[in-house]
Amino acid sequence: MFRLADIPNLRHLRMVQVIGKLGGVSCASRELSTSQPAVTQAVANIEAEIGLPIFERCATGTYPTTIGKQFLLRIDRFFDTLDTALAQVLGRPDGAADRIPPRIERLATGTQLRALIVTCEQGRVSEIADSLGLSPASLFRSARSFERALGKQLFDRTAQGPIPNRTGNYLAREFRRAVRELELARGEVLLAAGTESLELVIGTLPMAGSHDLAEATRRFMSAYPSTKVRLVTGEYHKLLNDLSNSRIDMIFGMLRRPEWADDVSEEVLFTDNYCLVARVGHALTRLENVTPSDLAGYEWVVPQKGTPRRNRIEQIFADEPVRPKFHLETSSLTMIRSLLLNSETVTLMTRSELQNDVELGVLKVLPCRFLDNVLLKGVTTRSDWLPTAAHNAFLDCLREVTGKTNHAGKPDSGSDIRMAS
Structure with a gap:
């Protein structure tokens, strides 16, 4: 390139x-x-x-x-x-x-x-x-x-x-941005000739839905074995800046474009929601319905302040006289998983991100009735972006995989969808 x-x-x-x-x-x-x-x-x-x-x-x-x-x-x-x-x-x-x-x-x-x-x-x-x-x-x-x-x-x-x-x-x-056009120009030419690979750079948000992204990437690599895919994980505003500066080609995860970001476009791929999570065998898993007061006595693993997930966690305890201290702060999924598996900590995760661990029987969704936020997830791209054939193929793989996914369940036509803030 x-x-x-x-x-x-x-x-x-x-x-x-x-x-x-x-x-x-x-x-x-x-x-x-x-x-x-x-x-x-x-x-x-x-x-x-x-x-x-x-x-x-x-x-x-x-x-x-x-x-x-x-x-x-x-x-x-x-x-x-x-x-x-x-x-x-x-x-x-x-x-x-x-x-x-x-x-x-x-x-x-x-x-x-x-x-x-x-x-x-x-x-x-x-x-x-x-x-x-x-x-x-x-x-x-x-x-x-x-x-x-x-x-x-x-x-x-x-x-x-x-x-x-x-x-x-x-x-x-x-x-x-202009130099990225040169990279794509030469990459398209050489990919068509079969002499060199093109690189796709995908930004991924924490709790984006790694199972769906991994499956889409696997399908894409089967069809385009010589194309490189680089997955870059980061917080939203860092990735949005990278997207605006053409360091990455798209962002996969929760759609939350600020009003001032008029140079990017969003495409909804699937819906998701939050759920409370703890290890299998945790005391809270034995309750029929977990309430905020039940949760207040446990240590939480939380992301940094200002993120949608942290905001939702803090909203849980807005009316509670006793609130957790939130001493454990990380967005690393590996660290979150390790802490949950080896302690009595709890956290809030998206259902899509939790899918594999629930299927493996290592983490458990806690029963509760107050988490009704519907999250829109998909891809964010620059409005003036001209994708290559390889980029379009990758997007098609994402659409195909997530088209079979609806982690939040399909809302009734007359229901009030409460979006995560």
């Missing part, structure tokens, strides 16, 4: 894009005010990088191959993202309403794009620089050279060194 280490020459990519639009080398050379040999060499360089021809040459012009059409679609999205970001930052000077902002390849190189992306990864600059075989200082120099060419301040000077400002972070996010 095109990684940060090898972003292609932007001028060469622009020449390839213009050939695709105008249908010939001579037309592209006139449009870009460059020589035909330079355009021809640019095409040869890009084709050499991906290892497959993008165009077919004939007497009537230069036309994209079937694979080339896929590649050019991604290149269009790459430049649209970059050019739109530049126009947003540069705007139009006073008295120059008809002036078009310069194209990205006239202001920056692939090296400078990479430098800005990396230097805006606060807390990870040294780590990423090491992986690229570069020094942080050289990356900052490259980013600052782009800043001078742009004529806009991208970093604020502090005692700790340069820190990206709002404009710098915005451009870094858009550049990262």
